[in-house]
Amino acid sequence: GAVVSQHPSWVICKSGTSVKIECRSLDFQATTMFWYRQFPKQSLMLMATSNEGSKATYEQGVEKDKFLINHASLTLSTLTVTSAHPEDSSFYICSAPGQGDIYEQYFGPGTRLTVT
Amino acid sequence: GQNIDQPTEMTATEGAIVQINCTYQTSGFNGLFWYQQHAGEAPTFLSYNVLDGLEEKGRFSSFLSRSKGYSYLLLKELQMKDSASYLCAVVDSNYQLIWGAGTKLIIKP
Numbered sequence: 001g002a003v004v005s006q007h008p009s010w011v012i013c014k015s016g017t018s019v020k021i022e023c024r025s026l027d028f029q030a031t032t033m034f035w036y037r038q039f040p041k042q043s044l045m046l047m048a049t050s051n052e053g054s055k056a057t058y059e060q061g062v063e064k065d066k067f068l069i070n071h072a073s074l075t076l077s078t079l080t081v082t083s084a085h086p087e088d089s090s091f092y093i094c095s096a097p098g099q100g101d102i103y104e105q106y107f108g109p110g111t112r113l114t115v116t
Numbered sequence: 117g118q119n120i121d122q123p124t125e126m127t128a129t130e131g132a133i134v135q136i137n138c139t140y141q142t143s144g145f146n147g148l149f150w151y152q153q154h155a156g157e158a159p160t161f162l163s164y165n166v167l168d169g170l171e172e173k174g175r176f177s178s179f180l181s182r183s184k185g186y187s188y189l190l191l192k193e194l195q196m197k198d199s200a201s202y203l204c205a206v207v208d209s210n211y212q213l214i215w216g217a218g219t220k221l222i223i224k225p
Contacts, residue, residue, distance in 0.1 A: 034213075043203060043217040044159070093158050103147060103207050107158035 002028045004096050006108035013084055013115055020080045021111045023050075023094030029074035030096035034105070035067075038091045050077040050094075084115040118142045120216035122204050127222045128194055136189045136202050136219045144209020150178050150189045151203040153218065159203055162189070191221075199223045 003026040013019050023033055031052045036044040048069055049057040056069035068080040081088055092111045098104040120140045128134040140148070147166040151159035165171055165180035165187060177190040189202055204216040 041220075043215045046213070046215075091156070103211060103213075104149070104161055104164065105159075105213065107160070110156075110158045112156070 002026075002096070002098055002106045004030075004094065004106045004108040006092075006094055006111050008111060009109060010112040011114070013113070015085055015115055016083055018080055018082045019084055019113060020078055021092055021094075021113075023077045023079070023096075023108050025075045025096050025106075028096075028099055030077075031074060032097060033071065033077040034095045034097075035069065035077075035079050036093045036095065038093060038110075044093065047079075050079075052077075081113065084113070086115045089113055089115045118208065118214050120204055120206060120214055122202075122216040122219045124217070125220045125222065127224060128191075130194055130196060130223055130225050132194050133190065133192050134194060134221065136191070136204075136221065138187045138189070138204035138216055140185050140187070140204070140206045140214070140216075142206050142208045142214055145182060146207040146209065146211060148178075148180055148187050148207070149203075149205045149213070150176075150187075151205065153201045153203055155200075162202075194223050196223050196225070 005024045007022045033050040035047045037047050038044050047062045050069045050071040052071045058064045071077045094108045095105040122138050150162040152162050153159040163178035170179045175192045180187045201218040201220050203218045206214045
């Protein structure tokens, strides 16, 4: 099946710094990728839809200037958390839609961000 | 608004059967997914239903009734490794995934 990777798998950073998270589709091309955030004991929250070659679409309440998304190629999307604060500490997961008939999502393994 | 309801937590015994329910109200319907998520890991695909009825896949089965806005995931012969959160997600008319909050399943020996 399709594989999506994320890097790094976990990161600790100081408040005020920026962190970049990469999401790659390893054996297929993804014109669209999705970025989710998940707080402990809560479900996935869609943050934005990343579109190759065009601007990302952000969900209501998500600051586009704080969460910068760049879909540089058909296999890579990046999420940069700028000027991170402790409340940004969360589990960030990307996904890409499958190539088949159903709208299955292939998820990356997630990135655990801790801001101190 | 769009809404998906699942029980927050369920407990079952190893070897038994458990049914996790999901009810939804969405703008349109293009299918319903069940995902399994272990703590600290990404969700993994379990099943997809777009037509009414039961889909069986090994120890896991998923049922859908579109007229009732209802689905369930049935897990048989429970194993300790089945302890996880189970997420119900519906694809709406815009092909957006609407996620339930997940059901944490605790398996006891």
